[in-house]
Amino acid sequence: MNDQFEPVIIGFTCNWCSYRAADLAGTARIKYPPNIRLIRLMCSGRMDPTFVLKALAEGADGVMITGCHPGECHYLDQNYKALRRVLLLRRTIGQMGIEPGRVKLVWASAAEGVRLAQEIGHFVEEIRDMGPLNWPGRLAAAHVNGHGRDDRLMPADMMLEEVPA
Amino acid sequence: MNDQAEPKERIGVYVCHCGSNIAATVDVADVAVWAKERLGDEGVVITHDYKFMCSSLGQELIERDIKEEGLTRVVVAACSPHLHEKTFRTACARAGLNPYLCELVSIREQVSWVHSDRQAATEKAKAVVAGGVERVIHNEPLEPLHIPIHPATLVVGGGIAGIQAALELADSGHQVYLVEREPSIGGHMAQFDKTFPTMDCAACILTPKMVDAGGHPHIDLFTWSEVVRVDGFVGNFTVTIRQKPRYIDTDLCTGCGICWEKCPKRVIDDVYEAGLGYRKAVYTPFAQAVPKYPVIDPENCTYFINGKCRACEKFCPTDAIKFDQEEEFITVQVGNIILATGFDLFDARRVPQYGYGRLANVFTSLEFERLCNAAGPTNGQIVMRDGVTKPELVAVIHCVGSRDRNYNNYCSVICCMSSLKFAHLVKERTGARVYNFYIDMRTAFKDYDEFYQRVLEEGTIFVRGRVAEVTDAARLPSEDGKLIVQVEDTLAGRQRRIPVDMVILSAGLEPRHDAKAVAHQFGISCSANGWFIERHPKLDPVATMTEGIFIAGTVQGPKDIPASVSQGAAAAARVLGRINKGEIELEPVRATIDARHCSGCRICNGLCPFNAIIFHEDAMVSEINHALCQGCGTCVAACPAGAISGSSFSNEQIMSQIEGLLLFDRPVRSRHFSAV
Numbered sequence: 001m002n003d004q005f006e007p008v009i010i011g012f013t014c015n016w017c018s019y020r021a022a023d024l025a026g027t028a029r030i031k032y033p034p035n036i037r038l039i040r041l042m043c044s045g046r047m048d049p050t051f052v053l054k055a056l057a058e059g060a061d062g063v064m065i066t067g068c069h070p071g072e073c074h075y076l077d078q079n080y081k082a083l084r085r086v087l088l089l090r091r092t093i094g095q096m097g098i099e100p101g102r103v104k105l106v107w108a109s110a111a112e113g114v115r116l117a118q119e120i121g122h123f124v125e126e127i128r129d130m131g132p133l134n135w136p137g138r139l140a141a142a143h144v145n146g147h148g149r150d151d152r153l154m155p156a157d158m159m160l161e162e163v164p165a
Numbered sequence: 166m167n168d169q170a171e172p173k174e175r176i177g178v179y180v181c182h183c184g185s186n187i188a189a190t191v192d193v194a195d196v197a198v199w200a201k202e203r204l205g206d207e208g209v210v211i212t213h214d215y216k217f218m219c220s221s222l223g224q225e226l227i228e229r230d231i232k233e234e235g236l237t238r239v240v241v242a243a244c245s246p247h248l249h250e251k252t253f254r255t256a257c258a259r260a261g262l263n264p265y266l267c268e269l270v271s272i273r274e275q276v277s278w279v280h281s282d283r284q285a286a287t288e289k290a291k292a293v294v295a296g297g298v299e300r301v302i303h304n305e306p307l308e309p310l311h312i313p314i315h316p317a318t319l320v321v322g323g324g325i326a327g328i329q330a331a332l333e334l335a336d337s338g339h340q341v342y343l344v345e346r347e348p349s350i351g352g353h354m355a356q357f358d359k360t361f362p363t364m365d366c367a368a369c370i371l372t373p374k375m376v377d378a379g380g381h382p383h384i385d386l387f388t389w390s391e392v393v394r395v396d397g398f399v400g401n402f403t404v405t406i407r408q409k410p411r412y413i414d415t416d417l418c419t420g421c422g423i424c425w426e427k428c429p430k431r432v433i434d435d436v437y438e439a440g441l442g443y444r445k446a447v448y449t450p451f452a453q454a455v456p457k458y459p460v461i462d463p464e465n466c467t468y469f470i471n472g473k474c475r476a477c478e479k480f481c482p483t484d485a486i487k488f489d490q491e492e493e494f495i496t497v498q499v500g501n502i503i504l505a506t507g508f509d510l511f512d513a514r515r516v517p518q519y520g521y522g523r524l525a526n527v528f529t530s531l532e533f534e535r536l537c538n539a540a541g542p543t544n545g546q547i548v549m550r551d552g553v554t555k556p557e558l559v560a561v562i563h564c565v566g567s568r569d570r571n572y573n574n575y576c577s578v579i580c581c582m583s584s585l586k587f588a589h590l591v592k593e594r595t596g597a598r599v600y601n602f603y604i605d606m607r608t609a610f611k612d613y614d615e616f617y618q619r620v621l622e623e624g625t626i627f628v629r630g631r632v633a634e635v636t637d638a639a640r641l642p643s644e645d646g647k648l649i650v651q652v653e654d655t656l657a658g659r660q661r662r663i664p665v666d667m668v669i670l671s672a673g674l675e676p677r678h679d680a681k682a683v684a685h686q687f688g689i690s691c692s693a694n695g696w697f698i699e700r701h702p703k704l705d706p707v708a709t710m711t712e713g714i715f716i717a718g719t720v721q722g723p724k725d726i727p728a729s730v731s732q733g734a735a736a737a738a739r740v741l742g743r744i745n746k747g748e749i750e751l752e753p754v755r756a757t758i759d760a761r762h763c764s765g766c767r768i769c770n771g772l773c774p775f776n777a778i779i780f781h782e783d784a785m786v787s788e789i790n791h792a793l794c795q796g797c798g799t800c801v802a803a804c805p806a807g808a809i810s811g812s813s814f815s816n817e818q819i820m821s822q823i824e825g826l827l828l829f830d831r832p833v834r835s836r837h838f839s840a841v
Contacts (some may be wrong), residue, residue, distance in 0.1 A: 026274025046798030
């Protein structure tokens, strides 16, 4: 066993496309790293941004949101709403000091088991390069510091602007 | 942390070996033992691993535990819920437990089949089980929704698929509204001469069905009509049909044909005759049209253009011509809708190197069908564009616009067979030498390959290779006045230039130009190519994701006549089953708004693609119509007040599942269990 960092990733799938792509990857015995754990939603539009924050706060190092390709949503166009939310969410977590790359959106149709497996493989490597997030640890540390704010969650340039009264 | 209160639920966890499918990669016994030890605080009271949980013995194991151990929740770790969710839910129901209190988590498709490291796979399986356990605690007992079904059906599109569907339903005694955009039903099949592989005449087999549909006591036929509005939901749609004015009183018209004999205006018929023939400004598209009543085309009618003429009115023996007729809107109630709106032929002009529209003797497949047809513009004579010369050398080019990344990458399915049919017809009627240029021969269904053998034996020359160009620029004296087909013969391994008199382009099938708009109107979705998406590509090809909307024929993808007829009948059978039952059961995956928490902000209203959210102006709250709601959950995620809950996928369920999945990954803030 080597000591390389094994990230933990939560994946959200939609019932009609990407969950079926995951099923297909299984049926076709396409291998991908075991670092991802999937949650089934009916639609990527069900993806509440707080789910992502919850996953990161509970110890995940990355979150992958998957859905039908644009124009192929089984609920017509709800995947566009997922797209909007993910773009906003990535900006938001960036402001919280978390790399936006820890949240990724992937389109996979029910026929794209291979593609989904490849995307999972790539994402695991991306997160492995970023290293552990350890958000729960950082939050706890912030709590211990007593001022209710974790300096390590703040980007350095933002901290410079903050002048103590 | 002191949340050590007694767990509320009694949970059973069942881990399936699936023979060796799961057990070879996941230590299932370890997962079961671990779940009992580690998840006891969550309420897990009993765990089992078993060879085949889906077997009757496996199911009985669950049923026995529910009864004897008083289980209130069940988690089965096995295959995908898309496979066996219903099996285990039914088992729970048999034992008296609400079926929605059972959760199936996938450790086969998502673990054992996609990972090879046994230790990592076992750890992941444990996380997946923990996620299921945390989630199932928040599952609620639900009842399936029961929706009553109106017994009438709307069929859109009067081609062979739509006619078949309409007849099946009407013959069983149920009301059908058949809507067709053109003046007559019949669709593309009515334009064909012969049908492969039996070479029976298309009209001979189609027109009896058209007549049946036209005169059926249970079919209301709306030709020259379009659906303009669809409201409601499965079981009870309200459909508005726009009847374009025919300018003919169909109660008086006898279809005698005097009007179009007397009409002085000749118009090129680019719909039915594919631009090769003429019709009058008042016309029926073809002699066997159903209904028999003509229409007046106001864009070409002399009276509509300059206010003079009225020849048809003068000569009509029953005074059926009504120039003041206006469009009508008819509203019908139906329980189900079958869409059979068919295809458009690929426009061969988009492949300029084949010269269609530029070189006179390049024909499309549809033009050639009309040339062959005894009722067509040449009375069935296969002649060149001059109308008299018989061709001596004919080229048939397959895959025009199909299997080509510049146009459509799919196979149009029918072109190989129709190209063979063309070769046969040319041989039979002109004795010409025929070349077929193909990429691959695809003759996959009953009696199709036998037909290919027959055409081979008749002496048609097959050249394997995609044609590069059709040109009239001769290089040799023997090419003078000919069309030259430039092709790489991939079997001979060389370039060839083959001079011919006539070229037939086997154009592919494309979705209707307005397919996306139609899909949107009926609330279903299109694939990237534009074909309507079926519920399941193999197991549910005629249903769609929208309850109550079915599809049949080429609207779902390229297919031949037998397949279109089968789908028409299949869609009708699906509808009939529902009509007979009188109601349908729907999965209770629905969103509900708690009016007490709704602030009336209306953010959710615009998010719903099914218009299921109604806003009550008086109470300033939104409400969700459960029959319209499809359960996607987008509104649940968007509600700023958290007033919307989604059954089966509630925030509590998903949040808890996240916690469960990450049980070992909280090095600091672990709850009452420590990281392993």
